[in-house]
Amino acid sequence: MNIIEKKNVTDVLVIGAGASGAAFSWSLAEAGINVICLEQGAEVNPKNYPATKDDWEIYKQTEFHPDPNVRKLSHDYPLNNDETDIIPVMYNAIGGSTIIWMAHFPRLHPSDFKVKSLDGIAEDWPISYEKLEKYYDINDKMVGVSGLNGDTAYPKKSPRTTRPLPLGKLGNKIVKGFNNLGWHWWPSDSAIISEQYDEREECNSAGTCGIGCIRRAKASADVTYWPKALYKGAEIYENCRVREIIVGKDGLATGAEYYDENGNINFQAARIVVLACNGIGTPRLLLNSKSNLFPNGLANSSGLVGKNLMFHPVTSVTGIFDENLESFKGPPACLLYSHQFYETDSSRDFLRGFGFQITRGVGPVSTAIGNFGHEKIPWGTNHRKTFLEHYGHTITIGVHGEDLPEEHNQITLDPYLHDSDGIPAPKINYKLGDNSKSLLKYGNKRAEELLEASGAKNIITNTLAPGENGCHLMGTARMGIKNNKSVVNEYGRSHDVKNMYIIDGSVFVTAGAVNPTSTIQAFALHVADYIKNNSNNIF
């Protein structure tokens, strides 16, 4: 097949229009740098989200299902999940997985950057919380974060954009349990605005975050960064799937080959290539970009591309309460959290820790079929009684554990499975580590204790389900100082390919025990600043 060579050479070619690609592209476009972004998905229109339909919940099982193997939209690529304890989830569109994310938006702790120094495991990050703090602040302002300043579990943060999302009846219920036990809790930092901001409407507590937000209250990247980036001149080519990054004889990236929506292969030349394809898509693309210079995959002299895959192992513990808590109201994942057990404690049989993410309930269909941490309601004579005891009466605690990097947890290329363009698909090998098992077991017990202290009449504990828990994809092209122990440096720059950068969750050295998007975007802005500040000798 002939390759259509684009005549222009862009300053920066970004691959992936999700959380990191959007933030990065905006920052460069603001500075007048030419940016082209290739995205295999398409633009989504918030007006078309199905939240106004009677069968809105069924869409979570079909075209908005978080697992691409179930969703099977034309721009999704398949995953071989035969050998993973956790099923990865993602979404391909302008905005990436933020289209369907739940928008819980915590930062990493300062200690998360120094795990080896503090606890003797994994590796330290080559950057610190203090280094990223400025970018967390910029990102929070761009995104619009509801929350409450003064959290004792963090250093002082910039003013939250809007007040916290409402606690509701279930929030009032669970905080009594926390206070009875003397445990830390705080209203969530949420990438969902509680008041109008930046020409976006405030959240109306509909609870439909998982199928897109028609009000644009949820800060998916298509409604925050991209409009501003496009206004400043950035371009997105949608329905364009990159098959390979091309390198010249000098070992520098020259651009990327991609399939357009008509199946034609194009080549886009660039001075800098930036990968923003998430912790699975990025190693997949690097491993697919083999050449004589890079026979084991691009930027892979360390052999670490695809390795050290981290999710966040999550279990859920659900309390059933006598009172109707109207728990189906409000953004499901954004309520409040606790970092009481976040740090290593030598009296426990595991290292590092976990957070509690207190979540709201779900609608009638999800209640019945058992979704979002709930168990399936039995069929038959007990169906009605059990359904009515659960619907609106639940509080679910997500025990959100820190995953440790282990090389055997990895992304490779499947020799048989391909996407619709014939590009080899990723295979995921992931086994839950012993540390995670101990951590989750302990966390479940503490969650049960909390629900008892809050007055739950019945408690249901789910062990790690082989379900769609893998929303956080990290570690597969980690950053570091040494070439043989990392793929990129502290600015996301490849050790091997000096004009190639990685800005998504692949670069995480450790996972922390919090949702990663806030850190992913802050890091992307940090890399963008590095490129802007060094533009004289980079381009």
Added chain:
Amino acid sequence: MANFFSSQQKDFIISILNIIIPKSDGFPSAGEIEVYNHIDNILSDSPYLKRIFIEGLTSIQYESNILFKNDFITLNDSEKNKVLKNIEQIKTDFFNALILHTYNGYYTNNIVLNLLGPHARPPQPLGYDIEEGDLSSLEVVKSRGIFYRIL
């Protein structure tokens, strides 16, 4: 309107639906409302579901005749329950799909949503009113001071 099932099969399926979600507490059974049509529509779009439903429904009739020497539709509720419990064990994929699509059809039906109360409706565009909550209970958390690990 899809019509994958014959009228005879329709009565058979409705008799199954009436066992999965029976009538009670003022709510209709799954067989009394449009759940049957929901399932018929779903099957019309899926060759896979058609295949496992044909196999599964055949198994229900077979099991009825083995256990009670009668067609499923003629059994009493207790006997029907026993047949379905056996099928749940031996035809897992079919039974899981049957339950999923029964629940999907039932809990998106207007009659059921109205009975669940004024909040059981499409959440948008109206959204929900929700209590702000009492943040004064944070004072006890604040009183314990800085909680993060100092480096």
